[in-house]
Amino acid sequence: xxxxxxxxxxxxxxxxxxxxxxxxxxxxxxxxxxxxxxxxxxxxxxxxxxxxxxxxxxxxxxxxxxxxxxxxxxxxxxxxxxxxxxxxxxxxxxxxxxxxxxxxxxxxxxxxxxxxxxxxxxxxxxxxxxxxxxxxxxxxxxxxxxxxxxxxxxxxxxxxxxxxxxxxxxxxxxxxxxxxxxxxxxxxxxxxxxxxxxxxxxxxxxxxxxxxxxxxxxxxxxxxxxxxxxxxxxxxxxxxxxxxxxxxxxxxxxxxxxxxxxxxxxxxxxxxxxxxxxxxxxxxxxxxxxxxxxxxxxxxxxxxxxxxxxxxxxxxxxxxxxxxxxxxxxxxxxxxxxxxxxxxxxxxxxxxxxxxxxxxxxxxxxxxxxxxxxxx
Amino acid sequence: xxxxxxxxxxxxxxxxxxxxxxxxxxxxxxxxxxxxxxxxxxxxxxxxxxxxxxxxxxxxxxxxxxxxxxxxxxxxxxxxxxxxxxxxxxxxxxxxxxxxxxxxxxxxxxxxxxxxxxxxxxxxxxxxxxxxxxxxxxxxxxxxxxxxxxxxxxxxxxxxxxxxxxxxxxxxxxxxxxxxxxxxxxxxxxxxxxxxxxxxxxxxxxxxxxxxxxxxxxxxxxxxxxxxxxxxxxxxxxxxxxxxxxxxxxxxxxxxxxxxxxxxxxxxxxxxxxxxxxxxxxxxxxxxxxxxxxxxxxxxxxxxxxxxxxxxxxxxxxxx
Numbered sequence: 093x094x095x096x097x098x099x100x101x102x103x104x105x106x107x108x109x110x111x112x113x114x115x116x117x118x119x120x121x122x123x124x125x126x127x128x129x130x131x132x133x134x135x136x137x138x139x140x141x142x143x144x145x146x147x148x149x150x151x152x153x154x155x156x157x158x159x160x161x162x163x164x165x166x167x168x169x170x171x172x173x174x175x176x177x178x179x180x181x182x183x184x185x186x187x188x189x190x191x192x193x194x195x196x197x198x199x200x201x202x203x204x205x206x207x208x209x210x211x212x213x214x215x216x217x218x219x220x221x222x223x224x225x226x227x228x229x230x231x232x233x234x235x236x237x238x239x240x241x242x243x244x245x246x247x248x249x250x251x252x253x254x255x256x257x258x259x260x261x262x263x264x265x266x267x268x269x270x271x272x273x274x275x276x277x278x279x280x281x282x283x284x285x286x287x288x289x290x291x292x293x294x295x296x297x298x299x300x301x302x303x304x305x306x307x308x309x310x311x312x313x314x315x316x317x318x319x320x321x322x323x324x325x326x327x328x329x330x331x332x333x334x335x336x337x338x339x340x341x342x343x344x345x346x347x348x349x350x351x352x353x354x355x356x357x358x359x360x361x362x363x364x365x366x367x368x369x370x371x372x373x374x375x376x377x378x379x380x381x382x383x384x385x386x387x388x389x390x391x392x393x394x395x396x397x398x399x400x401x402x403x404x405x406x407x408x409x410x411x412x413x414x415x416x417x418x419x420x421x422x423x424x425x426x427x428x429x430x431x432x433x434x435x436x437x438x439x440x441x442x443x444x445x446x447x448x449x450x451x452x453x454x455x456x457x458x459x460x461x462x463x464x465x466x467x468x
Numbered sequence: 469x470x471x472x473x474x475x476x477x478x479x480x481x482x483x484x485x486x487x488x489x490x491x492x493x494x495x496x497x498x499x500x501x502x503x504x505x506x507x508x509x510x511x512x513x514x515x516x517x518x519x520x521x522x523x524x525x526x527x528x529x530x531x532x533x534x535x536x537x538x539x540x541x542x543x544x545x546x547x548x549x550x551x552x553x554x555x556x557x558x559x560x561x562x563x564x565x566x567x568x569x570x571x572x573x574x575x576x577x578x579x580x581x582x583x584x585x586x587x588x589x590x591x592x593x594x595x596x597x598x599x600x601x602x603x604x605x606x607x608x609x610x611x612x613x614x615x616x617x618x619x620x621x622x623x624x625x626x627x628x629x630x631x632x633x634x635x636x637x638x639x640x641x642x643x644x645x646x647x648x649x650x651x652x653x654x655x656x657x658x659x660x661x662x663x664x665x666x667x668x669x670x671x672x673x674x675x676x677x678x679x680x681x682x683x684x685x686x687x688x689x690x691x692x693x694x695x696x697x698x699x700x701x702x703x704x705x706x707x708x709x710x711x712x713x714x715x716x717x718x719x720x721x722x723x724x725x726x727x728x729x730x731x732x733x734x735x736x737x738x739x740x741x742x743x744x745x746x747x748x749x750x751x752x753x754x755x756x757x758x759x760x761x762x763x764x765x766x767x768x769x770x771x772x773x774x775x776x777x778x779x780x781x782x783x784x785x786x787x788x
């Protein structure tokens with residue numbers, strides 16, 4: 093399936109099923125409503141084949157370039173069918189399974205993720221390990237019948253909805269840093285897991301603290317090699333900056349279109365509007381190149397931190413523009429549309445924090461792209 | 469040109485721009501066949517020459533040739549083309565009552581040429597087009613401005629006999645080509661600023677260590693690279709799939725990126741970078757002047773914003 097045929101057929105299908113695919117709520121809906129809607133959209137898309145294109149046949153896919161996945165997400169965002177957050181997590185977690193899980197495990201687990209039967213989460217950050225991820229302390233100890241995991245994760249998005257978790261644990265000594273980490277694939281209904289959703293500034297309690305108390309994880313749920321979990325984490329991050337970033341860029345364009353369509357005359361200056369549009373265009377141009385590099389089989393690396401800096405900047409710029417141009421609604425409106433803008437504006441403040449802070453991205457660019465040597 | 473030809477061409481242009489500037493560079497470019505390359509593959513030859521020109525801080529008459537190509541004017545003899553006034557991308561000529569008024573700038577090529585090509589904008593019921601006028605009829609004076617090395621010429625004429633000869637509507641194409649060329653030159657100059665600042669950060673010692681270890685310094689250099697790469701991405705796209713919207717955005721991002729870069733690099737270079745003998749200010753001045761040619765970051769961005777607010781929609785650019 094080439095992109096042109098895929099695009100034409102998908103656009104057709106989306107037009108024919110517009111009514112079924114539209115969110116059944118106004119504005120953002122509640123998180124429960126959004127998660128249920130996402131599952132429904134993925135199911136419809138999977139049954140029609142769209143969700144399977146661009147994934148290898150070994151995990152239930154229909155083959156073809158990952159560019160197809162980039163376009164699918166873009167097409168869904170452009171029509172306000174889904175929002176990128178939970179939808180795009182597939183783009184980060186499924187490739188990790190394909191690369192690092194034992195083949196039978198990947199073959200069994202990825203299809204329900206693509207079909208929307210399951211949502212997964214990613215257990216990396218801890219109270220004591222944010223930017224310094226390699227200092228994480230959640231321990232996995234080998235017992236006779238498998239790993240035993242004890243520790244605490246935090247800022248785990250969608251943990252309360254997730255069936256599985258890609259969990260980063262410490263298997264080496266506390267001093268082993270990035271050399272003593274192991275990635276595990278954990279069932280979230282395992283005994284010993286307690287999930288406590290956290291209230292957030294933007295009012296959507298999408299992330300949680302997750303406590304692991306002597307949680308059993310079979311050895312065949314190990315992703316990659318023991319003590320080589322850092323490689324899994326490092327391979328996963330560029331995925332966050334390729335397909336899923338393209339989806340988010342499409343969503344931001346859609347939101348800028350809404351600003352343009354609804355802003356009162358004179359509320360924004362041409363200069364501020366033009367500048368945001370150019371930022372988004374630069375992000376799109378940059379990310380487009382990254383999509384094709386990935387499709388051509390190139391290994392993505394530190395240079396994707398530039399994509400990440402660009403999207404964090406663009407996201408805040410789009411939402412700052414909305415908060416300026418639609419200020420009476422965003423600051424003082426209680427209807428569903430105003431509430432959605434308000435939540436999105438507040439959420440955008442996190443764009444320079446999650447997935448590696450703006451400072452960590454600049455550290456990576458300085459050391460690994462500009463070759464400025466070590467900073468210590 | 470195939471890949472091998474391009475490589476060979478780039479190598480000769482690199483040698484030329486590293487050794488010569490001004491008339492000598494024009495001579496070298498004539499010898500290596502720059503005009504033929506331009507006719508054969510405009511985007512590739514433009515990107516190679518203007519990038520290197522920006523990096524090495526040299527000047528040539530190539531912009532006039534690029535414009536002539538875009539306007540569809542034959543490249544015979546020394547060509548000089550009148551550019552829009554600073555900050556603008558509008559055709560420099562306007563017809564009033566059958567007479568031609570001109571307000572624009574020019575490169576040093578204009579002072580040597582006997583005739584100048586002038587694009588004329590649409591006014592009233594009169595069509596746009598291109599005409600040539602004798603340079604003796606033009607009021608020309610050289611200005612130093614912010615970048616005296618360029619030899620910029622102010623051009624004015626209030627009443628010239630200028631029948632528009634055609635070809636018709638080629639101004640938009642010429643503007644896009646010029647914007648691509650200038651974006652490359654600005655980014656070349658900006659890369660030079662980054663190189664100077666990076667080199668300085670790695671060699672300058674304070675508090676007993678290389679200042680490249682300080683996060684404040686590292687982040688400024690990282691910001692500079694992000695600004696450059698943002699502009700590069702759009703410029704590459706504009707070159708692969710030419711469109712006026714992409715060329716204008718590339719030019720705008722290059723101009724703004726250069727300012728961002730200059731602010732950070734200047735701060736990293738600190739006192740040394742403020743001296744006249746340090747080359748930093750030359751690249752900075754060049755980027756500031758080039759930003760003003762064929763629409764600046766400011767005017768192009770404002771024009772884009774005007775369009776977006778008027779149409780209340782976002783044009784679909786760069787499909788996968």
